Amino acid sequence: MTTLRQAQGERIGVIGAGAWGTALAQALASDGSEVVLWAREPELVAEINATHTNSLFLPSAKLAGSVRATGDIAELGALPALLAVVPAQFLGSVLAGLPDGTRDLVLCAKGIEAGSGRLMADVARDAAPAASLAVLSGPTFAHEVAAGLPTAVTLACAGGEAQWARLSPLIARPAFRPYYSDDLIGAEIGGAVKNVLAIACGVVEGLQLGQNARAALIARGYAEMLRFGLARGARAETLSGLCGLGDLVLTCSSTSSRNFSLGKALGEGQSAAEALAGKTSVAEGAATAPVLAELARAANMDMPIVEAVARLLAGEAPARAVVSELLARPLKAELERKA
Ligand SMILES: NC(=O)c1ccc[n+]([C@@H]2O[C@H](COP(=O)([O-])OP(=O)(O)OC[C@H]3O[C@@H](n4cnc5c(N)ncnc54)[C@H](O)[C@@H]3O)[C@@H](O)[C@H]2O)c1
Ligand SMILES: O=P(O)(O)OC[C@H](O)CO
Numbered sequence: 526m527t528t529l530r531q532a533q534g535e536r537i538g539v540i541g542a543g544a545w546g547t548a549l550a551q552a553l554a555s556d557g558s559e560v561v562l563w564a565r566e567p568e569l570v571a572e573i574n575a576t577h578t579n580s581l582f583l584p585s586a587k588l589a590g591s592v593r594a595t596g597d598i599a600e601l602g603a604l605p606a607l608l609a610v611v612p613a614q615f616l617g618s619v620l621a622g623l624p625d626g627t628r629d630l631v632l633c634a635k636g637i638e639a640g641s642g643r644l645m646a647d648v649a650r651d652a653a654p655a656a657s658l659a660v661l662s663g664p665t666f667a668h669e670v671a672a673g674l675p676t677a678v679t680l681a682c683a684g685g686e687a688q689w690a691r692l693s694p695l696i697a698r699p700a701f702r703p704y705y706s707d708d709l710i711g712a713e714i715g716g717a718v719k720n721v722l723a724i725a726c727g728v729v730e731g732l733q734l735g736q737n738a739r740a741a742l743i744a745r746g747y748a749e750m751l752r753f754g755l756a757r758g759a760r761a762e763t764l765s766g767l768c769g770l771g772d773l774v775l776t777c778s779s780t781s782s783r784n785f786s787l788g789k790a791l792g793e794g795q796s797a798a799e800a801l802a803g804k805t806s807v808a809e810g811a812a813t814a815p816v817l818a819e820l821a822r823a824a825n826m827d828m829p830i831v832e833a834v835a836r837l838l839a840g841e842a843p844a845r846a847v848v849s850e851l852l853a854r855p856l857k858a859e860l861e862r863k864a
Pocket of ligand 2 (some may be wrong): 530635638661664665666720723772774775781783784785807808809
């Protein structure tokens with residue numbers, strides 16, 4: 526039955542039925558394409574197939590009938606292209622359940638693996654060695670994408686233009702517009718670092734420090750993203766694009782961002798444990814901040830905003846004290862000094 530359906534039209538699968546996986550499945554299905562969506566939660570598989578809703582992770586969305594959910598990840602093994610949309614900390618364990626194969630694997634999580642410090646492409650290279658990797662990232666609130674509102678993303682293809690030629694027709698839709706890149710590292714670092722900076726901007730909101738402070742944080746946060754990215758081999762133009770600055774501006778401006786909302790709660794005096802208690806949704810910056818701060822320290826790199834977020838999340842100091850420490854740092858030149 527499954528084989529027959531796939532032979533008839535299913536060419537793309539989505540791994541992970543959180544808010545983003547569900548929204549991407551809906552965007553892909555918006556032209557009638559058949560999409561297979563793997564959900565970890567059996568009750569969600571049943572709900573999506575019966576009522577075309579996802580009350581757990583994206584209650585606002587009504588899904589097309591051509592989105593079919595499955596709880597068996599092996600079913601996706603025969604598809605030529607898969608989008609991996611589980612949170613960063615689970616990517617390795619989830620991909621381990623996928624039969625290995627020569628397919629396009631598009632990485633959509635925004636984070637760095639705790640413990641190993643690996644970017645998602647490094648995790649995927651180990652877990653799915655035969656796959657051709659790509660990274661999809663950009664300013665993309667899931668509920669807007671699911672509602673069909675216009676959205677643009679970076680689609681960075683390790684396989685260059687040949688892979689883009691395979692993937693772009695599968696992914697592009699009238700309201701969902703990918704832009705080509707071959708800079709996977711830049712696309713990954715933009716998304717991972719902006720989540721940490723969004724927490725910082727939320728703190729500014731929670732402490733009611735004003736719009737000037739928020740704009741300063743975005744600009745100085747971007748300088749940290751650039752510093753880290755360039756040291757890792759990312760291109761500056763990638764980081765100034767959709768997946769870097771574009772996403773940073775989005776997530777630093779709205780309580781629709783879970784990372785921004787987490788920071789706001791911290792600024793209002795909650796601990797990280799209190800702010801995250803009982804949440805089924807993920808704020809990736811909470812897991813990425815400590816490992817990013819550690820990577821920066823190990824490289825002797827100055828990332829004071831990231832460091833401040835990591836300290837705050839660890840409960841090392843209250844929000845107002847962390848901000849005071851940031852402001853008390855020695856004055857310095859705005860531009861990086863060339864070596
Ligand atoms: N939501 C958005 O607007 C959005 C947009 C762009 C990118 N992203 C990124 O997409 C990724 C997924 O986020 P989301 O918003 O879809 O998640 P979500 O917060 O909506 O849902 C949490 C997800 O985690 C999964 N999960 C929980 N425990 C797990 C485990 N032990 N093993 C495997 N999976 C587990 C759940 O099944 C669910 O799919 C994140 O990296 C996020 O940064 C999200
Ligand atoms: O809700 P957030 O903070 O995970 O942000 C969602 C997306 O990454 C925005 O592009």
